[in-house]
Amino acid sequence: MLKEWVKEKRPDDETISQRLEIARSELAKRQMLVKEHKLPVLVIMDGWGAAGKGSVLGRVIKNMDPRFFKCETLTEPTSEDLRKPFLYRYFVKIPKEGQFSFYDGSWMESVTNSLLQGDITKKKYKEYLTGIKRFERQLNDNGYLVVKLFFHIDEKTQKKRLDELESSDVTSWRVSDSDRWQNKHYKKCLDVFDEYIEATNQFVAPWYFVDSSSKKWAELQMTEILVASIDTALKNAEAKREAPILQNTFAMKKMPKLADIPLDKTMTDEEYQKELDELQDRLKQLHNEIYHKKIPVIIAYEGWDAAGKGGNIKRIAAALDPRGYEVHPIASPEPAEKARHYLWRFWTRLPKDGHIAIFDRTWYGRVMVERLEGFCSENDWQRAYNEINEFEKELCDWGAVIIKFWVQIDKDTQLERFTDRQNTPEKQWKITDEDWRNREKWDLYEDAVDEMMAKTNTAFAPWHVLESNDKKYARIKALKIVIKSIEKRLEELK
Amino acid sequence: MLKEWVKEKRPDDETISQRLEIARSELAKRQMLVKEHKLPVLVIMDGWGAAGKGSVLGRVIKNMDPRFFKCETLTEPTSEDLRKPFLYRYFVKIPKEGQFSFYDGSWMESVTNSLLQGDITKKKYKEYLTGIKRFERQLNDNGYLVVKLFFHIDEKTQKKRLDELESSDVTSWRVSDSDRWQNKHYKKCLDVFDEYIEATNQFVAPWYFVDSSSKKWAELQMTEILVASIDTALKNAEAKREAPILQNTFAMKKMPKLADIPLDKTMTDEEYQKELDELQDRLKQLHNEIYHKKIPVIIAYEGWDAAGKGGNIKRIAAALDPRGYEVHPIASPEPAEKARHYLWRFWTRLPKDGHIAIFDRTWYGRVMVERLEGFCSENDWQRAYNEINEFEKELCDWGAVIIKFWVQIDKDTQLERFTDRQNTPEKQWKITDEDWRNREKWDLYEDAVDEMMAKTNTAFAPWHVLESNDKKYARIKALKIVIKSIEKRLEELK
Numbered sequence: 012m013l014k015e016w017v018k019e020k021r022p023d024d025e026t027i028s029q030r031l032e033i034a035r036s037e038l039a040k041r042q043m044l045v046k047e048h049k050l051p052v053l054v055i056m057d058g059w060g061a062a063g064k065g066s067v068l069g070r071v072i073k074n075m076d077p078r079f080f081k082c083e084t085l086t087e088p089t090s091e092d093l094r095k096p097f098l099y100r101y102f103v104k105i106p107k108e109g110q111f112s113f114y115d116g117s118w119m120e121s122v123t124n125s126l127l128q129g130d131i132t133k134k135k136y137k138e139y140l141t142g143i144k145r146f147e148r149q150l151n152d153n154g155y156l157v158v159k160l161f162f163h164i165d166e167k168t169q170k171k172r173l174d175e176l177e178s179s180d181v182t183s184w185r186v187s188d189s190d191r192w193q194n195k196h197y198k199k200c201l202d203v204f205d206e207y208i209e210a211t212n213q214f215v216a217p218w219y220f221v222d223s224s225s226k227k228w229a230e231l232q233m234t235e236i237l238v239a240s241i242d243t244a245l246k247n248a249e250a251k252r253e254a255p256i257l258q259n260t261f262a263m264k265k266m267p268k269l270a271d272i273p274l275d276k277t278m279t280d281e282e283y284q285k286e287l288d289e290l291q292d293r294l295k296q297l298h299n300e301i302y303h304k305k306i307p308v309i310i311a312y313e314g315w316d317a318a319g320k321g322g323n324i325k326r327i328a329a330a331l332d333p334r335g336y337e338v339h340p341i342a343s344p345e346p347a348e349k350a351r352h353y354l355w356r357f358w359t360r361l362p363k364d365g366h367i368a369i370f371d372r373t374w375y376g377r378v379m380v381e382r383l384e385g386f387c388s389e390n391d392w393q394r395a396y397n398e399i400n401e402f403e404k405e406l407c408d409w410g411a412v413i414i415k416f417w418v419q420i421d422k423d424t425q426l427e428r429f430t431d432r433q434n435t436p437e438k439q440w441k442i443t444d445e446d447w448r449n450r451e452k453w454d455l456y457e458d459a460v461d462e463m464m465a466k467t468n469t470a471f472a473p474w475h476v477l478e479s480n481d482k483k484y485a486r487i488k489a490l491k492i493v494i495k496s497i498e499k500r501l502e503e504l505k
Numbered sequence: 506m507l508k509e510w511v512k513e514k515r516p517d518d519e520t521i522s523q524r525l526e527i528a529r530s531e532l533a534k535r536q537m538l539v540k541e542h543k544l545p546v547l548v549i550m551d552g553w554g555a556a557g558k559g560s561v562l563g564r565v566i567k568n569m570d571p572r573f574f575k576c577e578t579l580t581e582p583t584s585e586d587l588r589k590p591f592l593y594r595y596f597v598k599i600p601k602e603g604q605f606s607f608y609d610g611s612w613m614e615s616v617t618n619s620l621l622q623g624d625i626t627k628k629k630y631k632e633y634l635t636g637i638k639r640f641e642r643q644l645n646d647n648g649y650l651v652v653k654l655f656f657h658i659d660e661k662t663q664k665k666r667l668d669e670l671e672s673s674d675v676t677s678w679r680v681s682d683s684d685r686w687q688n689k690h691y692k693k694c695l696d697v698f699d700e701y702i703e704a705t706n707q708f709v710a711p712w713y714f715v716d717s718s719s720k721k722w723a724e725l726q727m728t729e730i731l732v733a734s735i736d737t738a739l740k741n742a743e744a745k746r747e748a749p750i751l752q753n754t755f756a757m758k759k760m761p762k763l764a765d766i767p768l769d770k771t772m773t774d775e776e777y778q779k780e781l782d783e784l785q786d787r788l789k790q791l792h793n794e795i796y797h798k799k800i801p802v803i804i805a806y807e808g809w810d811a812a813g814k815g816g817n818i819k820r821i822a823a824a825l826d827p828r829g830y831e832v833h834p835i836a837s838p839e840p841a842e843k844a845r846h847y848l849w850r851f852w853t854r855l856p857k858d859g860h861i862a863i864f865d866r867t868w869y870g871r872v873m874v875e876r877l878e879g880f881c882s883e884n885d886w887q888r889a890y891n892e893i894n895e896f897e898k899e900l901c902d903w904g905a906v907i908i909k910f911w912v913q914i915d916k917d918t919q920l921e922r923f924t925d926r927q928n929t930p931e932k933q934w935k936i937t938d939e940d941w942r943n944r945e946k947w948d949l950y951e952d953a954v955d956e957m958m959a960k961t962n963t964a965f966a967p968w969h970v971l972e973s974n975d976k977k978y979a980r981i982k983a984l985k986i987v988i989k990s991i992e993k994r995l996e997e998l999k
Contacts, residue, residue: 043931065828073823076815078834078865082827090584115828184797303678321570329567333576334559334609340572345839371572437537 012212013163013205018222027227034234035074041241042075042111048245049108051155051351054237055117058162059200060190061172062223067162068113070230071237080111086120094305094363096409097121097139098146102358105150107350117159118143119211123203124189127196138408140210145401151215152254152394153352156244159216160233161208162223166197253390257397261404262470268461274421274480283483290490291330297497298331298367305364306500307411310493311373313460314418316446317428319482323418324369326486327493336367341376353377353387353395354402364410373415374399378463383455396466403472412500413472414493417464418479422453506706507657507699512716521721528728529568535735536569536605542739543602545649545845548731549611552656553694554684555666556717561656562607564724565731574605580614588799588857590903591615591633592640596852599644601844611653612637613705617697618683621690632902634704639895645709646748646888647846650738653710654727655702656717660691747884751891755898756964762955768915768974777977784984785824791991792825792861799858800994801905804987805867807954808912810940811922813976817912818863820980821987830861835870847871847881847889848896858904867909868893872957877949890960897966906994907966908987911958912973916947 022030045052056064072080083104092100098118106112122139125131131139150157164172173190176182193200212218219236223229278286301308310327312320324338339360348356354374362368377399382392403413420428429450432442449456464474475492479485516524539546550558566574577598586594592612600606616633619625625633644651658666667684670676687694706712713730717723772780795802804821806814818832833854842850848868856862871893876886897907914922923944926936943950958968969986973979 040931043934047934065826068827069825072827077818077822077832077863078815081831084828113827181793299675321572324571328571331563332559333562333566333607334578337575338571345841347839369571437534440537440541 012209012218013161013220014201016163016220018220021222021224021228024227027231031227031231031234034231034238037238038071038234039074041238042079044245045111045241046079046109048248049350050241050244050248051106051108052111052158052241052244053106053114053150053155054111054158054160055114055119056160056162057117057119058160058221058223059164059169060187060193061169061176062162062164063172063226063229064115064162066226067221067223067229067233068115070226071233072113074234075111079109080113081106082113082115084115086116088121091363094365095361096405096411098142098405099358099361102146102352102355105155105351105355107347108154109350118146119159119207123200123207127200127203140207142405142408144211144213145405147211147213147216149354149398149401150352152398153391154248155352156240157216158237158240159211159218160221160236161204161218162221162229164223166194168224169194169197254394256390256393259397259400259466261400263466264468264470264473266464266468266474267476269417269419269457269464269476272419272476272478274419274424274478276478276484277481278484278487280483283487286487287326287490290487290494291326293494294327294330294490294497295332297494297501298335300501301367301412301497302332302335302365304501304504305410306497306504307362307364307406307409308367308493308497309362309406309411309413310367310369311375311413311415312369312371312418313373313375313379313416314477314479315420315425315456316449317425317432317441318418318420319479319485320371320418322482323416323477323479323486323489324371327369327489330490331367335365336369337362338369338371341370341372353381354398357402361406374402375463375467379456379459382459383452396463399467400469400472403467403469407471412496414496415467415472415474416477416489416492417460417474418477418485420479422450424480425450506703506712507655507714508695510657510714512714515716515718515722518721521725525721525725525728528725528732531732532565532728533568535732536573538739539605539735540573540603542742543844544735544738544742545600545602546605546652546735546738547600547608547644547649548605548652548654549608549613550654550656551611551613552654552715552717553658553663554681554687555663555670556656556658557666557720557723558609558656558717560720561715561717561723561727562609564720565727566607569605573603574607575600576607576609578609580610582615585857588859589855590899590905592636592899593852593855596640596846596849599649599845599849601841602648603844612640613653613701617694617701621694621697634701636899636902638705638707639899641705641707641710643848643892643895644846646892647885648742649846650734651710652731652734653705653712654715654730655698655712656715656723658717660688662718663688663691748888750884750887753891753894753960755894757960758962758964758967760958760962760968761970763911763913763951763970766913766970766972768913768918768972770972770978771975772978772981774977777981780981781820781984784981784988785820787988788821788824788984788991789826791988791995792829794995795861795906795991796826796829796859798995798998799904800991800998801856801858801900801903802861802987802991803856803900803905803907804861804863805869805907805909806863806865806912807867807869807873807910808971808973809914809919809950810943811919811926811935812912812914813973813979814865814912816976817910817971817973817980817983818865821863821983824984825861829859830863831856832863832865835864835866847875848892851896855900868896869957869961873950873953876953877946890957893961894963894966897961897963901965906990908990909961909966909968910971910983910986911954911968912971912979914973916944918974919944 056068058064085100088100101118104112122136126136147157173186173194176186208218221229221232312324314320328336328338344356357374360368377395378392381387406413429442432438468474477485477488550562552558579594582594595612598606616630620630641651667680667688670680702712715723715726806818808814822830822832838850851868854862871889872886875881900907923936923940926932962968971979971982
């Protein structure tokens, strides 16, 4: 694609100036529309070293209100970033609705460099590409405009610019070893870039090339591309264009319906105490091992109100070194969270490698409470099954052990526990009117849970039902599953 | 203090077990009270290497609900932390109301180590101590319970434990070079710790020593200290104990009243365009210099509605490299922000060194809108002048250039601009009912602003009034002040 690209002939300077004047004022208008229509705009800027991305960005934003955009330099990962999934540092910086984010350097730069330097295998590279394409598609499907720009210069121009920069003390620091390397291996880089662009040129996030032979000309192209892209996105938003519900492509395990799961399992106090001590000791050892092997572990809890999630989590947490885990209680999203992709607030809470994150309620809220209470559109929650599977696949590719629990009780047991909470002063804070309202919708929720588990019970992130009419039984079962899942991963790594 | 400490004689094992049973159940009850009364609790854990902080913490939290606390390992700063003020990594992790945070390693560990290793001068150390004492006092004054624990063992016990840990392959990694160093220089360390503890033993955040000769005994002491501290804090909260309004101790510059500032300054379009180009060029160069010298710059904008803050900020931003600055529009706080110290949301937005942060409205909201609308108590906003001066002093000690602008117009000019906004479709988003309501309180606001500027016009972070009846004049003046402030700092560093 890039190799065959036929550039628009660069107009003369006067024409550029004239067109620029118009384009700038159009962009200023679009900025207000973006704000008004709550469109989030993500602009990623890739290209050759010394193509002038930074200066062009500086020119473009001069005409924008600095309160409505952020520029993110993402060329170098921080030490924190390196302990998170590959897409982490890009995901956590996505703009909120009505805002622009400009990324200087994106996931393209990161993966193509890694490939060129031989830091990753071709297989890993392909895995990254798949994740990238999903990420861009999810952003689009969730209302984001993603504009991808590649700033292009030819080999000679690059060399000339690097030589010029190096010749002055003031600018020589801007020439990095990798810029020089790129110029020396221009053709090889071009091949890799071209292949990457071809592979990631999607309807939902197409590539645009910017002829960067002059700054002013590049500014004009970038501004015009932005204006046109925003117009398209606003039209689509107005037309309420729905994203297709994709077919599942992940291997699924069969899942029984909740109604078919017997809840008569119990355990004596004696058995419980003995098993609890043994299992907690074992988990403690394993926590030490995953810390040293830098394996991240994610434990997700969902279940009925009063099913015993809190007490169950406590028995897991009690076995862990407090410096190596975190419990995240998930309530309704805060404004800054609601203004972004619904998975954003979970990306920002991911553990470091070697650490454990326990989620008390999760991203599955999308296909339960948000679905049933109408907090998102039908298209939104229908799409979410696949989006969530993709999210978990990304975590799995990163190396995470993912354990998902549904804590199950029957309706009578819930009533008993609600009544007990209501009548016991120390427990009253645990019961709210909302709990009673949710209870009335038990059957609707049960259908939603059955559908959710059937559609997200992937081989790499399976569901486990914890029969919790007897809380002791459920706690021991949870501990066993956590232990087995970690042991399995350690075995695989041997 | 530590050296003279007379330990409680360690009870026999049975007594410890009995007391522990009671203490654990008391702590479980306190946890619910903490939640109910929205008390934020910060527990910092310092002490000798191999004193067993981690294991004791693990035991204590076993009896707590993991949804209501977080454990933070703060022994090593990240690469990001190192580019922020010293207290940054501690401030951004403070708990929200109703929650506990346990810090494994605190600012004590950091500064005493730096002193012992000779990484900082005695003078810098004293500066840190001052900042630390202010930080702890501010937390207390803003409703936090700060519990400071020092886990104590003697030289011999430490040596024995380190030897034991090293003798096994499973545990040897837990012995660091610095643990060994500490044991070899036990007496020297003891002197430094003792002096630090003496200097930071404040009413608002007293020290507690924990005899760590056995884990169970240490757990008991820690649990009992927590219970007693929580009880005191809850009583104080109930009695609505007010914090004293401290006397100002910072050098202040005299500030004229707003009413005495003439607003007749104007500028021709021609002068404006010429000066603008020259000043923006100069600021661009300086941005490059501060980036290389790693100087952080913080520019704070306050002013009347429609005074022209946005356009003014835009003229500054246009001169800057987009990768080196960020604009933070400040609206009313989100729930997670409101649930913490009011300066938290500004700490989390501080720039990295070498970067510029521009705040469109600031922490001064506390003594303007929050004061006048009753969003905080009188004691809160009265205290805030000093708290803010201390905050800015901390930034200044870090090396930041701090520039504070008040964008000033008269009442007639505001009316003109409001009316224009109302009547111009593209500008209507800029004017809300709230703006009109605020206008009605002009005189109250003017008094508050006069008081604010008089009380926070410190030598290290002075206010600058931008006469903005003529926006062009105000923009040029702002650019000149930013340039001069940066030049001054560069000069000082020579």
